[in-house]
Amino acid sequence: MTRLRKRDRQEQILLELRQHPHVRTSDLALRFGVSTETVRRDVEALSGKGLLRRAYGGAAAAPMGAQPPFGERDLARIDERARIGRSAAELVRPGEVLMIDAGSTTHQLALGLAERGRDLTILTNSLAVATALGRNKTFHIVLCPGDFMGPEAAVYGPETLDFLGRYNANRAFIGSSGLTAKGITDANLAAVAVKRTMIRQARGTFLLVDHSKFDVELVATVEPLSMLQGVVTDMQPPFLLREALHRANVRIKLA
Missing domain, CATH: 1.10.10.10 (Winged helix-like DNA-binding domain superfamily/Winged helix DNA-binding domain)
Structure with missing residues (x-):
């Protein structure tokens, strides 16, 4: 054997x-x-x-409503998430306006953008994302107001949602703790509201997830697959999930 x-x-x-x-x-x-x-x-x-x-x-x-804090997630599957971040950064063009939510994989996107991006305006609710982007002097970084959540190193709440609702973006890049044929799933309800707002305010949204998130169903469904323009990941999804993404016209970009 x-x-x-x-x-x-x-x-x-x-x-x-x-x-x-x-x-x-x-x-x-x-x-x-x-x-x-x-x-x-x-x-x-x-x-x-x-x-x-x-x-x-x-x-x-694991309970549907539980996830480890950002600091722990940021140390897991670093190689895979770094590849995803660099691959997602390739989608961005100079002069674009982006929205990026808080998460361990979007943090890797921020690091990738800081290396290769130019003349971007970026709105984020994540201190880690804003700090990583701050390495690039051509960026205009807008940090959302809101209630600071220490374990996530990010801000959330009504002020965050109201602020994001005043802006429009070429693209939103979000992460999640799960992806199923039903849609994007997450355990952090405050984060779910931010993701929904970013999706609504952007012309297109890319989800950044590694393969460990496939077929993981958590307490909240953020949006159905049809709300995504693409998924950037490190492996092909399982057959049924892959077929659901194809039916929803969601592009799969492998890192």
């Missing part, structure tokens, strides 16, 4: 939890042909990313 790589094992664990609320470490170890300690390390890694929760004897599905 060919042993699965670590990433493949972890994806199989998450797939199993989409079908069953709890999985046992011993059962997974037998299936994968590895030690229970190896599976425990996989579970620990996935738990640290907020993708599941550890349970007695195994793992359980």
